[in-house]
Amino acid sequence: MNINLLIPNLFWSDTSQPEIYDGLLIDSLETLLSKGISKTNSSLEMETWLCKQFNLEQQHGNWPIAPLMLHIDAPALAKTSKDFWMCADPVHLRIEQNHIMLADSQSFKISPEEAEQFMQDLNRYLGNSNFIFSAFHPHRWYIRIPNAPEMQTHTLSQVTCKNINNFLPTGKDSIIWHKIFNEVQMLLHEHPINQSRESRGELVINSIWFGGGGNILRSIHSPYTHIWSNDDFSRSLALASSINHLNLPTDVNNWLQTKTSGNHLVVLDSLRSPAKYRNAYEWRETLKNMEHNWFLPLYRAIKNGKVSRLTITTSNEIASNDFAITRxxxxxFWLFSKPLSTHG
Structure with a gap:
């Protein structure tokens, strides 16, 4: 059994807070990282890394997130559509000092009824024969257009908790989409649903984020035999490439006892949200749980020969790192265990 463990934000990206590592009892993780062969690469968001692992290329300067997610949200369209699909995800923007920050759906909930009403109004006032808004999932919205725009975008994960001014679309057709972006904000500003949300103390949906566009991919090759995750994007890649996908095992020790052969990708993304939203306490507690639930069992499994090779892959805003470990x-013995902070 070969395992590639993908753990976004295993290292805290704010280097001015070294104290965040103080008191963490994560001996198994630190041993694995210290004994393994490490390699440092440029920073990659999780979705970008996954696309590259599956040998996918950008389409017109965009990673094809939207057409891949259709395999989950609209399977029939994922098989037949010839249009260009782009994510048009609901977001909350807030002004902070001299810039605008973006919060994604991890910070709010949208009911199916709210999403459907938003779609009806967006299509009524802004949609036309050239593009149609759809909400196949309350938190994942799409826009369908006949042809690919000459425009480069950033994925939602790249801009979450960031100043959006640094990530707006660029390219020949970007001015058109800047106009649509502004029109959407005007429509949502006084929308009755947002007025109701505000009265209940909920975050309003005051904008959408365009990105991740592409046409349906007809053939995708997977380097893995199995994907284990609770993340929808990795699940969409499993569906698109016709490989096994299962939710993360609740008991890692029992899972390792099955001795399932092949190359397994395990996506542990629970550090991602607290890292992006700078929730230090949640990040630390999540890492402690990972030590008990994952790193200690995997350390023992490698030592006992149940896992042939473990590769730990992580990335944050600074860099991405691979740590390859065998029995x-x-x-x-000459490689001593070093603190987690020295590896990132």
Whole structure:
């Protein structure tokens, strides 16, 4: 069994807060990282890394998130559509000092009824024969257009909790989409649903984020035999490439006892949200749980020969790192275990 463990934000990206690592009892993780062979690469968001692993290329300067997600949200269209699909995800924008910050749906909830009403109004006032808004999932909205715009975008995950001015679309057709972006904000500003949300103390949906556009991909090759995750994008890749996808195991020790052969991708993305939203307490507590639930069992499994090779992949705003560990690496007595902060 070979395992690639993908853990976004395993390292805290704010280097001015070294104290965040103080008191963390994560001996198994630190041993695995210290004994393994490490490689540092440029920073990649999780979706970008996954696209690259599956040998996918950008389409017109965009990673094809939307057409892949259709495999989950609209399977029939994922098989037949010839249009260009782009994410038009609901977001909350707020002004902070001299810039505008974006919060994604991890910060709010939208009911199916609210999403459907938003779609009806967006299509009534802004939609036409050239583009149609759809909400196949309350938190994942799409726009369908006949042809690909000459425009480069950033994915939602790249801009979450960031100043949007640094990530707006660029390219020949970007001015058209800036106009649509502004018109959407005007429509949503006084929308009755947002007035109701505000009266209940909920965040309003005051904008959408365009990104992740592409045409349906007809053939995708997977480097893995299995994907284990609770993340929808990795599940969409499994569906698109016709490989096994299962939710994360609740008991890692029992899972390792099955000795399922093949190359397994395991996506542990629960550090991602607290890292992006700078929730230090939640990030630390989540990492402690990972030590008990994942790193300690995996350390033992490698030592006992149940796992042939473990690769830990992580990325944050600074860099991405790979740590490859085999059973023989654990016997490198001259390599002492070093604190987590020294690896990131």
């Amino acid at each position: 023989s690496d654990l016997w490198k």
